[in-house]
Amino acid sequence: MRTATASTARQGLEFASARFDVIFLDIMLPDRSGMDILPELLTAYPQTAVIVNSGHADIDTAVKAIRAGAYDFIEKPLSLDRILVTVDNACTASRLRTENVRLSQTGVW
Numbered sequence: 001m002r003t004a005t006a007s008t009a010r011q012g013l014e015f016a017s018a019r020f021d022v023i024f025l026d027i028m029l030p031d032r033s034g035m036d037i038l039p040e041l042l043t044a045y046p047q048t049a050v051i052v053n054s055g056h057a058d059i060d061t062a063v064k065a066i067r068a069g070a071y072d073f074i075e076k077p078l079s080l081d082r083i084l085v086t087v088d089n090a091c092t093a094s095r096l097r098t099e100n101v102r103l104s105q106t107g108v109w
Helices: 009-016 034-044 060-066 080-106
Strands: 022-026 049-054 072-075
Touching: 009 022, 009 034, 022 060, 022 080, 034 049, 034 060, 049 060, 049 080, 060 072, 072 080
Parallel strands: 022 049, 049 072
Antiparallel strands: none
């Protein structure tokens, strides 16, 4: 398993090109809002599950993130159990999306 940590939206967008199965995206970044870059990530990497998190958000923000395409929203402080279950489910969903694309391109589907 490969991981990377970015402290800014710009750095995160650069790292995302390495094609991760899951991206944790904080809403409060120093250079841009996570909600602003969420559509960019989802468009550029549609098989990647983006999990949005924040310690300063409310229910409306969580609903907006999910409606915008986030796989899930986790409120801070982060619970290790919740992270593990969410990442496991997100990785499974990401692999299924990738397999769907592969099968549709080969004509098997």
